[in-house]
Amino acid sequence: MRIAACIKRVPITGGRILLTEDARAINTQHLGFTLSPHEECGVEEAVRLIEANKGDSVVFTLGPPEAVEQLRDAMALGIDRAIHLQTDGQEWDAQATAAALLDAIRADEAANGPFDIVFFGNESADSGGFQVGIRVAYALGRPCVTGLKKVTIEGSSVRCEQEVEGGRDVFVVPLPAVLTVKEGLNLPRYPSVPGRMRARTKPVAVQTPQRLEPRLELVRLAVPAGQGRRAESLGNGASAATAVVDVLAKAGLL
Amino acid sequence: MSLPTQARCVVIGCGIVGNSLAFHLTRLGWRDVVLLDKGPLPNPGGSTGHASNFIYLVDHSKEMTALTMDSVRQYTELGVFIQSGGIEVARTPERMQELTRRMASGESWGIEGRSLLTPAQVKELVPYIDESVILGGFHTVGVGVVDSLRAGTLMREKGQAAGALHVAPKTEVVGINVEHGRVRRVRTTEGDIETEIVAITCGVWSPRVAKMAGTRIPLTPAVHQMIDIGPVPRFRGAKSDIEHPIVRDMDTNMYERQAGGDLEIGSYAHKPILYEPEDLPPVEQAALSPTEFPFTQADFEEQMHHALELMPEIVGDESVGVKYAINGILSLTPDGMPVLGESPDVKGLWAAAAVWVKEGPGTGKALAEWMVHGESEIDLHSSDVARFHEHQKTRAHVRARAAEGFNKTYGIVHPSEQWASNRNVRLAPFHLRERELGAVFFEAAGWERPQWYESNASLLEEFGDRVTRRTAEWEARWWSPIINAEHLAMRERVGLFDLSAFTIFDLVGPGALASVQCAALRQMDVPVGRVVYTPVLSPQGGFKSDLTIMRLGDEHFRVVTGGAAGMSDKKWFGDQLVGGAELADLTSSMTTIGLWGPHARRVLEGTTSDDLTNEGFKFGTCSVIEIGTLRVLASRISYVGDLGWELYVPIEQGLKLWDTLWEAGLPHGMAACGIGVYGTTGRLEKGYRAHGNELETEYNVVEAGMAAPRVKAEDFIGKAAHLRHREEEPAAILCTLTVDDHRSKSGEKRYMLGREPILTRDGKRIVDRRGRGSYVTSAGAGPSVGKHILMAYLTPEEAVVGNQLLVEYMGERYPVSVAVAGPTPLFDPENTRIRS
């Protein structure tokens, strides 16, 4: 079995987001980076599938040179190798990102055979475009199921559960397929120290795709105005219980 | 609650230090103390909040050990200390030797429950260790972990309960107003507070806050990496935070400690990663806290291997994951010691920075005592904020030394080890001559001082067996037998000494006499031209310093003191100025050459027509003489116990003076002598005491054997205490001891270097009635007396000439005898030489 997982390097934001001076990016001077939470689950699922079925797992990312850290993170969790589509740090829109990933996936498949599943996050934590996985699926001509909370291989098909109001809808699609997943699909493991050490020596192939002109072009970012709530203190410690219950009673909740 | 508009004192920073300081200030009776932090409580986001919170007790520094021990006592009283024990493990023979030194330091500073363990014994206590990696371990039972945030909260609450403390979180200081050199006001985001006393206890932010008052606190934020891995199957169901000893893997600069169900792995091994205080983000912009930076995995690669080697069962377990990893920010200073005390630049501006959790409460208490009583129970001279010379406060120096010192955190640091970075800052005018003579330079206060001269190697042959050779590498390190040969050349003929590193300042004006009288124990109202060596006492009668003062005029005194204590001494005298006295620093205007030895007079006579006879130029006097074409201030005193002078000239004439003396000295067999002779061999043979070694605030004049027959009528700092000390039986007496047998079990001769414990013949620690243990305050060769000399305070019962005792060194015990009890020198006990 061959599984691919596509990930994106994003900053770990704190209580307040600060922008760069040109307001075109988040000021990450004080921030660490991670992979988007949904994608972390995609990586975990890829690792579990290869653990159970044997084969080859590959992690793809499009991002700046530093994104190799997230590729190593993924490999520390058990992914076998990485393909890094290196950028100069500029924002790539979803179409350009999908095009570059598509080329890289096709090239790897030409050499090593098709991926049974290509995992994407349902949407990235930062830009939230909801589309890169779907675009790659259409270009590859493969079925795509989105927003998955459970994935089960059933012979040459995959059973997928998508969370909807009032339960989960079930899809069954033939392999190969492209699946976009959501946090909650699994509980990703922490990397072990031996895993981290192995990740150091796993191969990372670097490619430098051409950036297409963005068709959804970021002009500037802004931090929205606060919600303007003015907190009313009901007191300190257990003695505040009476006031709390008064509020609940007034709201008709008792 | 709104912010008070006035305060007795404003403490800035709610880390462990600020909380402790604020509490102890209120405990000592201060009221209207305000404690601020720009961050929220209970964790305002500084280094306290992410500390690994464990406490090892033994440090080679007495001061740090004392602060740590007091901190453990306070943490225990607050109920936030869990004793776990700690084991420092060795992977190399050099480290095993170092562990024996740590055993000895523990004995010197009175830390009980220490033992050296075999690898198998380590394994019994830490079953998940791979004992095949180690050669042994040093176990300290009293090691443990604390909840430093909780401790801080409890201390704040005590201060608040007493109605003496106002706590204001989320209150950022935006300015400190200074008027006429004094603190007047703290400006904050929540309003201004009028106050005359401010304490900066804001850790890595301290330089930023100090800058608001126009002064500098020389520290740099630096990264300490830590990861937390778990869940560890062996720790499942752990009943407390820690149930196994903390392991310090000394040779890899790492530690491993149980933290509940997890294992924490920390490192000081990576390349130094330094930041500027301006690099720290505001609280609200930090993802974790302002002092928890994103982990940089690349810096931790080798450490993972090391941790895996030592604890494969846990670290190699594929089911144990890295749950948390940070680059924690802590403070480093250029010399590795904290920054405590009142600023030398701004009156009323105090600091306690670069303090770690292990010594936090003790430091807060000590600084509170200093602020309230004028001195602390624990001598803090190595941590004094006033100790820095100007160049030592530059950003580049702080960074260079902090970077160099970082990897020494768990290092094997030789007591004489020299810094490699930022050298050659202060050079004597005859520096090139010294180089030509093959000088080996040691640094003092930034000055390059010859420790010995390789060109004197020829003297080794001349003095043959009288020069002791050292075969053990440790004692031969940063040392040369040439020192002893130079010593003998000085004692038999004459030696020339570079004393450029002296700190020199003048007190002039109508209040000059009153000012020096106030600071000095000895009578300073002496005839013009007299030189007085005097202790300078702390309020409680301990030694603040010792130095010489020349009276150059009715209203003109010149103070000469060592480079290390120079800046603190300058502040001390500056603080005592009265009635129109002014202080002028001449350190960089004057240079000093010492000329001593039986031929010193003859050498000098060859350069001058002035009267140098014993009657014409008495010991203890100074006057201006002509040496060749120079006018030179000559002062007839000696720190090596021989006939001779200190010669002072303006710095640009120093080279000329050197050349003149050199030419005059050659026919007399003069040798250039290094500080090895001046500071150690010559001094110890004469029993001369040194500040920081024998002389500390924890000992008094009577104990040091330096009490004069009479006490001057004039008032001076520490007088009442001194008078009391004279009435008491001394609890300890400073003695000179000699080593009776140097042979170790292997037959190699070993030579102590200082700070080793002195024990009774049956191996018991000697503790005086004030609880102070006996240890070697100074150690070194006495080439003229043919002995290795140790100085130590002993109880009156043990301070008996001929009494046989033991010294513990490198895991073995050596017989020593009390040679002198009190101040009498071993060499030339009648002091005929200096008066000849």
Next chain:
Amino acid sequence: MLIDDHTEASRQALTLARKFGAVRSVAIDSFEPFAPDALATAITRLSPSAVFAAGTERGNEVMARVAARMNLPFAANCIAAEAGDPVTVTRLRWGGSLLEEAHLHSPRALISVAPHTVPADSGPLPEPIELGAPEEQEDAVRVVGHVAPQNGGVSLGAAKVIVSGGRGVGSKEGFAIIEELAGLLGAAVGCSRAVTSAGWRPHSDQVGQTGTKVAPEVYIACGISGATQHMAGLKGAKRILAINSDPQAPLMLNADYTVTGDLKEIVPAISAEIRKRK
């Protein structure tokens, strides 16, 4: 064209769509059960000059598929849009913690509208287009079954009251007092991402950007600091009551009511008070 899911969110999308011209609609449930591929194919064939949908999971999915088929850019979760060349949009990033102004260079604008950010259009509904039956070969992705929710409790998304716990709860066992209070109030139990990552609660309890976005009458946050990731899920909450030992925690500053102190004392006290009054 509006992809209509018959909810308020679609009417909000309609508000922006009207700025681009006359609107017709396609029902998102044109094919039952849900067959996003077939829906996208059918919409593509109609070749609309602009397409709008509510920025719900399904709305965004169908839009992305239309965009992929037509090889056009797609701007998801917009809160404003102006016709022109280029089209100017303002869209949500980071689950609403940031706004992005962007230019959409496209002959046909594909835009989804973030729910509850734009007033609903109150005019007459646009005329629907009937799609007929999907073609069989385009039917690879379609719902073949349904699984009922596993935990029988109150669903987070629909809950009127939520009692939620964060890192401050301290442990898996610590949630007993949260569950007790939730039981008394008939509330759902929620939690922060830190809690899910620690394995104390299932991910289905997680409120936030990558968990469930909630809209209760009252949200009771116990020991939750309020990182942007969590706050992104709270934008629909009517009233927030925060209980935290740190009065300066972001959630305490963004709450309607606060109680400062140890939640381990406060939460049981509230439960006791409710029992007393019942």
